[in-house]
Amino acid sequence: MRPDPASPAQWTAVLLIGAAAILLLYNTLPVALAYPRAGTTALALFSLFAVPFWIMRRRLADWLTLPVGALALGLAWGATVSVMTSLFGSRALHGLLATVWGPAWAERWAPVLAAPVVEEVVKAAGVVLVIAIAWGRVHGVLDGIVLGAFCGVGFQIVEGYAFAMSSTVLNRAGDVVEPVIAVFIVRGVLAGLWSHAIFTAIVGAGVAYAATRRTRRSVWVAAGSLAAVIVLHAVWNSPLLRDGLGLGALAVLAGVMVKGLPAVLIVWWLVRWAKREESPVMRSLETA
């Protein structure tokens, strides 16, 4: 994947990622400077999100043709454009919902109705843009799954970092790491696996399916994958089962599993399906 000054898709990626990165730094740097110990810990811990997906990429390497640069671009899109656009868009949709249905209703339901739409659509747009930039280098659905996972994990790292720092600031107890670790346990360990990376992997599968099959039906499959992850994300954000029906910590954990596991199972099934349906890259080269 080489830089091409004549490519509108590459220019769009560079300009939007650049602008969003500046906004992201403007928003996060002051807090990181005020709480350096907490900031460093949060960055180190939440960067670990990338490790399982890097391992996933290595394990699926025989089926992948997308260059590492494309995955890095997807990660950068997720970490910058998706995060900042979601910040502005979700906040504004929250305001619109509050105007129509009142502030208490909006506070409860904006995370269910607004955030999933904005976040999933913008991450999907990033996957589409990267596939357009790397057009012809997409071998199959697994390329899309891995690209989507990288885009989602970029979002997840920055979002987790932001939540941890926000918790540190709200704690108002100095530059301490306890709030960061608490957020990491909740968002990283309990809720980390079935979050943005998994959602965007599903969309990535749909987009890659459309990009490689190029039929009208495949475009509907891609659109359907986006609609599905918006629903999965909305269910995940919903207050449903959040209190474990009042039955204690194990019930809360069971609620997390019930809400999160379907997305993981879908990706697991998609990977198995793609490995069965699509030939490995080396085999197809040998055949050719």
Next chain:
Amino acid sequence: MSLAVATAVAAVVLIFALGVPLLNKAVSPTVDVGGDTFALEGVTVTAPDEVRMRPGYYQPQSGRAEFLVGDAEVDIAVAGPYDFDAEYLADEMARLLEVQPGVQLTEPRDCDADGVEGAGRSFVTETGAGFACAFVHEEIRAEVTAAGASLDSDTVDRIDALIAQLSFGAA
């Protein structure tokens, strides 16, 4: 194809990053909340006359409310339990303020809410001025941050009147 995709993707981003926020500003005008009472995690505040608010800026579950007093934005955040005193809380608020681009802390200021004495810090920004007040009462903390382009004495008096309406333990 590259141009079509680039245009569509840029349009999606611009719709959410600019279009929806502009629509929100257009259809969600500020409303006069003078006389209304807001409950924030163990603290209530009754807005004096001519205090305004944008829809969505009262978040009772998060203990936050943002009011508009003249041109100034007044953000109130309540949380608990809190084990430190008001002076420590004011220092923590100052820690974050002084690393904001263009913000310079000036002198301490007096803050008072419903008989609860707080600790305050004033600051100037590149485009205006502001102040922060910290209160701690029975392990409940309330933070007030006011900032505006022109914090004249009349506006400051009105903000102080809003702060004076904070009532601890009443919610």
